[in-house]
Amino acid sequence: MSEDELKPEVKSDKPKQEVKADNPLLEAKTDKPKAEVKAVEPKVTAKTDEPKADTKAPAPKPNIRNSIIFALAIIGILAGLIGAYIFSIQRKAQPPVFTPVTNPYSSGIYANGMIESYMTSGENINIFPEVSGPIVKVLVKEGQLVTAGSVLFTIDDSVQQATVELAQATLKVDRDQYDKDLSSYNIDPKSISKNVLDTAKDTVAQAASALKAANALLKKYTLKAPINGVVLAVNASVGSYVSSSGDYDTYTELFKPVVIMGSPQEYLGVRCYIDEILVSRLPSPFHIKAQMSITGTNIKVPLEFVRVQPYISPKIELSNEKQEQVDLRVLPVIFRFEKGDAPVYPGQMVDVFISSNSTITDGNNTASDNNSTTTN
Secondary structure (H helix, E strand, C coil): CCHHHHHHHHHHHHHHHHHHHHCHHHHHHHCHHHHHHHHHHHHHHHHHCHHHHHHHCCCCHHHHHHHHHHHHHHHHHHHHHHHHHHHHCCCCCCCCCCCCCCCCECCCEEEEEEEEECCCCCCCEEECCCCCEEEEEECCCCCCEECCCCEEEEECCHHHHHHHHHHHHHHHHHHHHHHHHHHHHHHCCCCCCHHHHHHHHHHHHHHHHHHHHHHHHHHCCEEECCCCEEEEEECCCCCCEEECCEEEECCCCEEECCEEEECCCCEEEEEEEEEHHHHHHCCCCCCCEEEEEECCCCCEEEEEEEEECCCCEECCCCCCCCCCCCCCEEEEEEEEEECCCCCCCCCCEEEEEEECCCCECCCCCCCCCCCCCCCC
């Protein structure tokens, strides 16, 4: 082949190379790897979005929490409904242990009462020592029957005993001196003056009086029962220091009688306290009737009128405390009843109804009464 034939082939090859180089299609083909690189870019963005995907993962938790709260609310509503149903059930009331206190009369005055030992006058006997000192012996106990003159307790009298011995010695010395002066005067009236003899005689009389006073004071250290009766309370024990004010109570911070006595308990008294507003409605003493109801029982005891204490005073007797602030004043009225086997004791609170109507009703029947009184 000639060289001319070969040249066009060479020329034709060159444009082909140029076409390949300038052809945009080819450039697009060559850009495919770049497209692959761009395809990698979403992977990078996907990686950057991974934390966002993590934060969205716990989204179902609020739904679970709301479900729990809703379930608890339903349970609470059901519990409330069940509780309301249970508490709305009417239960049969238990019968009372005892019949409540009712007025036994068609009309009557109600009064608080306190049982005490029956005394013809006054109240219980409160015994206070006249001297001070520690108690060395207590010879009685509560509830014991004693006779007048029985020893209740003794106080330490060692100091007073020494005082008595000193008074005895002084009396002996003065008496001896008087006997010597008198003997001398009888032998020789001029040996001693009449004035000295009289002075010695007066000194003996003074010493005798001092001894008598010391012995009388010594007896005060032994307390004895003033009457025949029963010991209601002993408020001191061996070793307790007592004075003329009595025994100090650390609980009430007040002084109390060392011993409280009452009369023999064949009869007991009831001291009623009537409100001053109802005093004008109190029946006449000649027609007065009363009945006592023992608190906590169905026992009712008729009372016998004794006397009226004609002095209205503040109502502090029931608590026996001066610090009690009251604006109610009462009139004490005293009744009595035969104790028998009634389960009552001095100091016990009772309910008392007073009326002039002699007919007792059981709350159903009524009777006329000339005196208009109020009921409880």
